[in-house]
Structure formats: structure tokens, C-alpha cells
Amino acid sequence: MLRVVVCVSGGGTNLQAILDKVANGTVKNTEIVRVISNNPNAYALERAAKAGVEGVCVSPKEFADREAFHEALLAAVLEAQPDLVVLAGFLVAIPPRMVAALPSRIINIHPSLIPSFCGVGYYGLHVHEAVLSRGVKLTGATVHFVDEDMDSGPILLQKAVAVEEGDTPEILQRRVMEQAEWELLPRAISLIAEGRVRVEGRKTYIMNSDEEMKG
Numbered sequence: 001m002l003r004v005v006v007c008v009s010g011g012g013t014n015l016q017a018i019l020d021k022v023a024n025g026t027v028k029n030t031e032i033v034r035v036i037s038n039n040p041n042a043y044a045l046e047r048a049a050k051a052g053v054e055g056v057c058v059s060p061k062e063f064a065d066r067e068a069f070h071e072a073l074l075a076a077v078l079e080a081q082p083d084l085v086v087l088a089g090f091l092v093a094i095p096p097r098m099v100a101a102l103p104s105r106i107i108n109i110h111p112s113l114i115p116s117f118c119g120v121g122y123y124g125l126h127v128h129e130a131v132l133s134r135g136v137k138l139t140g141a142t143v144h145f146v147d148e149d150m151d152s153g154p155i156l157l158q159k160a161v162a163v164e165e166g167d168t169p170e171i172l173q174r175r176v177m178e179q180a181e182w183e184l185l186p187r188a189i190s191l192i193a194e195g196r197v198r199v200e201g202r203k204t205y206i207m208n209s210d211e212e213m214k215g
């Protein structure tokens with residue numbers, strides 16, 4: 001069983017997609033062992049509770065400084081003994097110490113086709129606002145491994161989504177979620193749970209089941 005900790009900050013629709021696909025068997029050999037939020041009011045924590053998954057809040061407001069917050073966050077993650085940490089709308093920059101503690105074991109979903117519209121300041125609706133201002137015709141979502149820099153780690157999965165005339169940031173955000181994010185993130189977890197993902201430098205390779213059989 002792949003032990004997965006999911007980190008969230010808000011509504012938790014990506015968390016829900018994961019919970020649903022673990023529950024219905026689409027994502028196999030996976031257990032969501034803990035959900036961690038930096039925001040005590042995140043609806044994602046209610047989604048965790050409804051699914052019978054332990055929810056933990058580690059809010060920066062409870063700590064004297066960033067260092068103490070980072071320490072508590074890492075402790076909450078490691079205590080759950082995860083094989084994989086999934087950032088599902090977690091709007092906190094991951095401290096280098098956590099990346100070092102869990103090398104190639106943290107993945108993130110970002111609502112654009114990296115390396116476009118990513119990095120500092122690009123999160124949530126801001127990404128879709130920037131996409132619409134730039135006038136691109138295609139956007140999408142990316143699942144990538146987390147390294148020391150923001151949105152820069154090895155890319156695992158991407159899916160393009162069309163921008164349509166009349167889109168608002170909210171409409172586009174919803175389309176990207178429905179057509180890309182809710183599909184990509186569970187699939188990424190599934191591939192990792194099946195042992196089919198290899199990371200080499202900045203690249204990832206997905207083995208098909210046959211290759212895996214051959215070793």
C-alpha cells in the first residue's frame with residue numbers, strides 16, 4: 001500500500017477526486033493516511049472528515065516565525081510516514097528541508113502547462129487571469145515532482161485544455177479542473193503506486209506494465 005499524505009489550502013476538489021478514485025478502486029494499492037491544511041477553514045478538511053481520513057491543521061499563525069511553522073509542517077508530514085506527499089492546491093512554498101527529507105516523493109498539481117504561467121505569484125485564479133490576459137489559445141494542468149524551486153521539478157503528466165471565447169478566470173479554472181486536474185492527479189498517484197515512474201534528473205519516464213514485468 002502506498003501511504004499518501006495530501007496537503008491542501010482551500011476547497012479541496014482535487015483532494016475529492018483522489019478520495020473518490022481511491023474509494024472506487026480506480027487508484028489501487030493506495031491509502032490516504034492524512035490530510036494536512038495550513039488553513040483551519042479549508043473545506044478540504046471537511047472532505048477528509050467525510051471520507052474518514054484524519055485531518056490536521058498546521059497554521060502559520062500558530063507559530064512565532066516561518067522557521068517554527070516549517071518545522072511543525074514537516075513533523076506533521078513525517079509523523080504519518082508517507083511514501084508520497086501530494087500537494088493538491090497547497091499554497092505554501094515547500095521548505096527545502098522537506099524536499100531533502102522526501103526526495104522525489106512530493107508531487108504538485110499546477111493549473112497551467114509548465115513552464116508557462118508558473119512560479120512566484122502564479123497560483124489559483126491568478127494563473128487563469130494571466131492566461132486570459134496573454135491571449136493564449138491553450139492552457140492546461142501539470143503534475144510535477146517538487147524540488148527546491150517553485151514549479152520547477154521534473155514533469156510527470158500534462159494535459160492541454162482549450163481557452164474559449166468569453167472565458168472568465170472562473171470559467172476557465174473550472175474547465176481546467178474538470179478536463180485536466182481531477183484526472184491527472186489521481187492518475188499520477190496511481191502510476192506511482194504501481195511503481196511505474198522513474199525520475200532521472202529533470203525528466204521522468206513512465207514504464208508500461210510489460211516493461212515492469214521484464215524488470
Ligand code: GAR
Nearest residue numbers: 010011012013014089110111123124
Ligand atoms: C487547483 O486549481 C490547483 O491546481 C491550484 O489551486 C487549486 C486548488 O483547488 N494550485 C496552485 O495554483 C498551485 N500553484 P482545490 O482546492 O479545489 O483542489
